[in-house]
Amino acid sequence: xxxxxxxxxxxxxxxxxxxxxxxxxxxxxxxxxxxxxxxxxxxxxxxxxxxxxxxxxxxxxxxxxxxxxxxxxxxxxxxxxxxxxxxxxxxxxxxxxxxxxxxxxxxxxxxxxxxxxxxxxxxxxxxxxxxxxxxxxxxxxxxxxxxxxxxxxxxxxxxxxxxxxxxxxxxxxxxxxxxxxxxxxxxxxxxxxxxxxxxxxxxxxxxxxxxxxxxxxxxxxxxxxxxxxxxxxxxxxxxxxxxxxxxxxxxxxxxxxxxxxxxxxxxxxxxxxxxxxxxxxxxxxxxxxxxxxxxxxxxxxxxxxxxxxxx
Amino acid sequence: xxxxxxxxxxxxxxxxxxxxxxxxxxxxxxxxxxxxxxxxxxxxxxxxxxxxxxxxxxxxxxxxxxxxxxxxxxxxxxxxxxxxxxxxxxxxxxxxxxxxxxxxxxxxxxxxxxxxxxxxxxxxxxxxxxxxxxxxxxxxxxxxxxxxxxxxxxxxxxxxxxxxxxxxxxxxxxxxxxxxxxxxxxxxxxxxxxxxxxxxxxxxxxxxxxxxxxxxxxxxxxxxxxxxxxxxxxxxxxxxxxxxxxxxxxxxxxxxxxxxxxxxxxxxxxxxxxxxxxxxx
Numbered sequence: 001x002x003x004x005x006x007x008x009x010x011x012x013x014x015x016x017x018x019x020x021x022x023x024x025x026x027x028x029x030x031x032x033x034x035x036x037x038x039x040x041x042x043x044x045x046x047x048x049x050x051x052x053x054x055x056x057x058x059x060x061x062x063x064x065x066x067x068x069x070x071x072x073x074x075x076x077x078x079x080x081x082x083x084x085x086x087x088x089x090x091x092x093x094x095x096x097x098x099x100x101x102x103x104x105x106x107x108x109x110x111x112x113x114x115x116x117x118x119x120x121x122x123x124x125x126x127x128x129x130x131x132x133x134x135x136x137x138x139x140x141x142x143x144x145x146x147x148x149x150x151x152x153x154x155x156x157x158x159x160x161x162x163x164x165x166x167x168x169x170x171x172x173x174x175x176x177x178x179x180x181x182x183x184x185x186x187x188x189x190x191x192x193x194x195x196x197x198x199x200x201x202x203x204x205x206x207x208x209x210x211x212x213x214x215x216x217x218x219x220x221x222x223x224x225x226x227x228x229x230x231x232x233x234x235x236x237x238x239x240x241x242x243x244x245x246x247x248x249x250x251x252x253x254x255x256x257x258x259x260x261x262x263x264x265x266x267x268x269x270x271x272x273x274x275x276x277x278x279x280x281x282x283x284x285x286x287x288x289x290x291x292x293x294x295x296x297x298x299x300x301x302x303x304x305x306x307x308x309x310x311x
Numbered sequence: 312x313x314x315x316x317x318x319x320x321x322x323x324x325x326x327x328x329x330x331x332x333x334x335x336x337x338x339x340x341x342x343x344x345x346x347x348x349x350x351x352x353x354x355x356x357x358x359x360x361x362x363x364x365x366x367x368x369x370x371x372x373x374x375x376x377x378x379x380x381x382x383x384x385x386x387x388x389x390x391x392x393x394x395x396x397x398x399x400x401x402x403x404x405x406x407x408x409x410x411x412x413x414x415x416x417x418x419x420x421x422x423x424x425x426x427x428x429x430x431x432x433x434x435x436x437x438x439x440x441x442x443x444x445x446x447x448x449x450x451x452x453x454x455x456x457x458x459x460x461x462x463x464x465x466x467x468x469x470x471x472x473x474x475x476x477x478x479x480x481x482x483x484x485x486x487x488x489x490x491x492x493x494x495x496x497x498x499x500x501x502x503x504x505x506x507x508x509x510x511x512x513x514x515x516x517x518x519x520x521x522x523x524x525x526x527x528x529x530x531x532x533x534x535x536x537x538x539x540x541x542x543x544x545x546x547x548x549x550x551x552x553x554x555x556x557x558x559x560x561x562x563x564x565x566x567x568x569x570x571x572x573x574x575x576x577x578x579x580x581x582x583x584x585x586x587x588x589x590x591x592x
């Protein structure tokens with residue numbers, strides 16, 4: 001089933017961490033397996049933020065040697081960052097197995113990402129100027145508490161609460177997905193793609209990397225690939241509605257945009273609230289109402305509809 | 312069950328006494344007998360007795376139980392404040408009741424109802440009025456997809472726009488949409504009437520068996536086996552009266568509405584050659 005949510009503030013910052021948490025918590029019944037956030041904070045000059053995980057959460061239960069292994073992976077990542085000429089600004093542990101790095105780097109992001117992910121057991125969750133991608137097992141309050149998201153301030157965010165149907169219950173298969181290796185692009189998705197494998201193979205042939213067998217990851221990479229080939233986000237999304245087969249509603253975010261697309265059957269739900277300075281979308285109106293105590297005007301986008309909003 | 316007060320002519324002639332095989336044409340009940348339609352545990356309510364409560368902190372189950380409790384106390388008018396877009400509110404009410412929701416409902420609002428007059432002063436999510444049997448439901452704002460799915464009777468009215476698959480599997484009653492409706496509306500409709508005052512999306516009336524769709528705006532495309540039909544005076548009279556009830560009117564005039572019915576090409580598959588089937592389906 002899954003629940004997805006997105007919000008974008010126009011021309012101002014807000015406590016998007018807390019807002020997204022309450023939206024996703026209101027949709028816990030749509031899937032409590034894992035929860036994920038793609039939050040867009042204020043970009044700092046010449047600073048890239050990397051969210052990375054060194055192991056799956058369940059790996060911690062596999063023995064005492066695991067913690068040492070995680071530490072070795074962390075040291076190796078730091079070592080490789082430095083070897084690549086990255087100027088490390090900060091490194092903060094979010095949990096035992098996921099860290100946040102801030103660094104300045106001007107070179108080829110794909111080469112850097114490939115080099116770091118080459119470390120066994122390591123997965124880059126996101127890289128970007130504003131984007132910070134947090135995902136873990138548990139409901140929204142759990143995850144937000146574990147990663148201290150309540151104070152996170154920014155312009156826009158997307159989020160996902162997952163009921164695992166097509167792949168495993170682990171962080172690797174949790175949404176949102178970062179469009180590796182394109183900075184600041186992330187996707188959440190509710191639905192199933194039926195031409196996933198054929199479409200994925202065409203992108204793999206072009207050298208794109210996939211960490212999971214989750215069809216949502218494909219949408220992220222697909223859109224980023226289109227944008228990389230000089231399409232606008234809106235054009236890429238229109239093409240996706242034609243080319244992707246299956247039932248889906250997805251949200252995509254870039255450094256300053258939030259987009260929504262629905263399949264041609266409008267098979268998956270989405271409720272849209274368009275205010276003057278805030279746009280909010282969610283699988284259920286109840287999620288939007290969790291940040292609006294008063295009555296609001298909402299509507300359902302139609303089949304094949306594509307919408308993009310600017311921050 | 313009500314017994315028959317009058318005997319049919321066939322009965323007097325002794326036709327029904329004969330052991331018949333197959334489908335019987337005999338009437339075993341009378342449609343005019345009031346008691347045939349009363350639920351055994353229906354509450355006796357007074358519309359002038361009014362109750363109001365705040366649903367903000369209550370769960371779905373608590374809200375529905377509270378409405379029931381108020382009915383059992385004889386309240387004929389119930390007002391629910393702050394429904395907060397919760398799912399499955401006002402469902403399964405088999406009673407006369409004036410029910411008001413002072414805000415939006417989530418999914419499956421007012422499903423499986425038989426009798427009440429409901430007014431929702433907000434929006435509803437997916438599948439509002441699902442399998443409704445009788446009564447009226449009026450929604451002031453927009454509605455989600457699968458509006459009035461499998462509805463069997465009563466009037467389900469949305470003043471705003473509704474999503475896709477409106478009246479999917481409609482088996483009776485009337486669905487009225489004040490604005491626009493999405494794709495696959497009246498999909499596999501079997502009976503009843505759907506009135507769309509605005510535009511309709513793709514595949515309107517796809518695979519409909521029977522029933523009538525009236526559209527006041529433009530139709531993006533008709534579905535398989537949905538065909539245009541002529542508006543008659545009978546249609547105009549009925550539409551005029553029906554729409555007046557809800558203070559609505561067709562944007563280009565009722566007489567200029569488009570009427571769509573089933574082409575009935577899908578009724579008998581066996582008569583179609585495989586090649587024809589491929590075209591029709």
